[in-house]
Amino acid sequence: MYKYETHLHTFPVSRCGKASVEETLAYYKAKGYAGVFITNHFLDGNINIEDSIPYAKKVEFYFSDYERGVEVGKTLGIPVFCGVEISYHGTDFLIYGLDKGWFLSHPEIMDMKYSARLRLMMDAGALIIQAHPYREAHYIDHIRLLPRCVHGVEVINSCQSDAENAMARTYARYYGLLEFAGSDNHAAGNHNHPYLAGVCCKEPVSCVEDFVAKVKNGETEIFTEER
Numbered sequence: 047m048y049k050y051e052t053h054l055h056t057f058p059v060s061r062c063g064k065a066s067v068e069e070t071l072a073y074y075k076a077k078g079y080a081g082v083f084i085t086n087h088f089l090d091g092n093i094n095i096e097d098s099i100p101y102a103k104k105v106e107f108y109f110s111d112y113e114r115g116v117e118v119g120k121t122l123g124i125p126v127f128c129g130v131e132i133s134y135h136g137t138d139f140l141i142y143g144l145d146k147g148w149f150l151s152h153p154e155i156m157d158m159k160y161s162a163r164l165r166l167m168m169d170a171g172a173l174i175i176q177a178h179p180y181r182e183a184h185y186i187d188h189i190r191l192l193p194r195c196v197h198g199v200e201v202i203n204s205c206q207s208d209a210e211n212a213m214a215r216t217y218a219r220y221y222g223l224l225e226f227a228g229s230d231n232h233a234a235g236n237h238n239h240p241y242l243a244g245v246c247c248k249e250p251v252s253c254v255e256d257f258v259a260k261v262k263n264g265e266t267e268i269f270t271e272e273r
Contacts, residue, residue: 047247053230070231075124090134092133109149139192143173180209196223200214
């Protein structure tokens with residue numbers, strides 16, 4: 047099976063990132079992964095850039111770690127794919143299938159309700175996964191669920207407790223949503239949780255669109271493994 051990390055953050059784009067693109071890719075290459083998705087925090091999340099900067103320049107900065115990752119990945123021999131994590135007061139969504147050009151062409155998303163934004167992205171062909179929906183933290187006022195605006199749910203997130211992941215799985219199964227997994231790794235090999243999580247498939251992923259199709263068609267499985 048070909049293993050893919052679906053949820054990770056890198057520095058400097060994600061303010062909370064603790065590892066560079068180079069460190070991250072070297073770690074996953076050594077672990078035998080077939081590829082990774084860099085899913086840094088978008089402009090509405092914990093991005094490491096001033097809010098006063100024009101939208102287009104922020105988008106260019108946002109995609110800089112991913113673009114660096116593509117080049118580093120070619121050298122190391124590990125494919126790097128694009129993902130995006132958008133956020134609303136601690137309610138987070140992983141977006142797969144939309145590129146920099148799409149975001150540059152849609153500055154209006156920053157002023158849209160999240161339900162409308164997610165539906166717009168779905169209409170554009172994106173795969174939408176609600177990340178760690180039952181996460182509890184001091185900065186999260188309450189849990190929000192948008193089952194009609196997503197394709198799936200992150201039912202395993204290695205940064206969350208067993209109880210939080212179990213509730214996410216119950217949520218996904220009740221609504222008939224796809225079950226998804228990711229590590230939410232912020233620190234490459236220094237990831238301070240006992241296991242990694244991700245998605246695997248029998249055939250390698252050729253591009254983001256191929257990954258989206260595989261997930262939607264039930265051609266992938268979720269997995270965990272020791273860090």
